Amino acid sequence: MVFEQSEIEQLLLSRDIDPSSLDVLTTTLGLVNLDSHRLHRGELFQCPIIKDENRYVIALPSRLLSALRHALINQTLNAGLRDDVVVRYTQAVWGTVLESLYYLEIHPTTLQVEDLPRVPHIAEGVFHIDNDKALYVILATDPLHDYDNDQSFGKWQTGDLQQRIERAIEAAVLRLLQLPEPPNDILVLELTQGSGRSYPILNSTIEMAAVPVHECR
Numbered sequence: 001m002v003f004e005q006s007e008i009e010q011l012l013l014s015r016d017i018d019p020s021s022l023d024v025l026t027t028t029l030g031l032v033n034l035d036s037h038r039l040h041r042g043e044l045f046q047c048p049i050i051k052d053e054n055r056y057v058i059a060l061p062s063r064l065l066s067a068l069r070h071a072l073i074n075q076t077l078n079a080g081l082r083d084d085v086v087v088r089y090t091q092a093v094w095g096t097v098l099e100s101l102y103y104l105e106i107h108p109t110t111l112q113v114e115d116l117p118r119v120p121h122i123a124e125g126v127f128h129i130d131n132d133k134a135l136y137v138i139l140a141t142d143p144l145h146d147y148d149n150d151q152s153f154g155k156w157q158t159g160d161l162q163q164r165i166e167r168a169i170e171a172a173v174l175r176l177l178q179l180p181e182p183p184n185d186i187l188v189l190e191l192t193q194g195s196g197r198s199y200p201i202l203n204s205t206i207e208m209a210a211v212p213v214h215e216c217r
Contacts, residue, residue: 027044
């Protein structure tokens with residue numbers, strides 16, 4: 001895909017966007033080392049737009065959104081806003097979880113169980129399934145630690161995340177069982193959501209349903 005520079009600038013300016021905002025996604029013709037490219041690795045995955053004099057060449061159209069996501073994360077980390085953005089991202093993903101469960105007519109006892117034990121970058125809640133059954137959902141998102149600013153498809157090293165999740169689950173289930181009228185059955189659903197980085201499947205020692213968030217929709 002090839003566009004004249006004037007076309008791109010006119011399009012951006014018509015929406016009050018500074019044309020220089022494309023610089024973070026752009027490289028110059030002749031500077032790209034194609035020999036270094038591998039599957040999901042290489043400069044074009046971070047800068048899929050090539051500038052050639054007065055033209056823009058979209059070398060990898062399918063990687064524009066992932067490159068933009070990567071650039072935004074880098075700007076977030078450089079600005080020292082990692083924790084704030086991760087919390088907002090977790091809340092946004094949690095909103096999709098609530099929406100998906102709502103369509104199944106599964107409603108939360110509260111929107112967010114603030115008094116339950118919390119783990120960093122975790123959202124959790126208790127839901128009614130039936131009069132005597134409860135669903136405990138815990139969501140873990142990528143905290144963006146050790147983010148590789150040179151790779152748009154890096155790896156999320158989850159470390160002891162699974163162990164910390166299981167401690168939160170055990171504490172939450174114990175709280176539910178100590179209620180004056182505890183549920184007869186408690187279903188535990190563990191959800192994970194990355195931010196573009198690959199991550200290993202979390203192996204649980206607790207009997208539960210553990211799935212990526214996108215498979216719930």
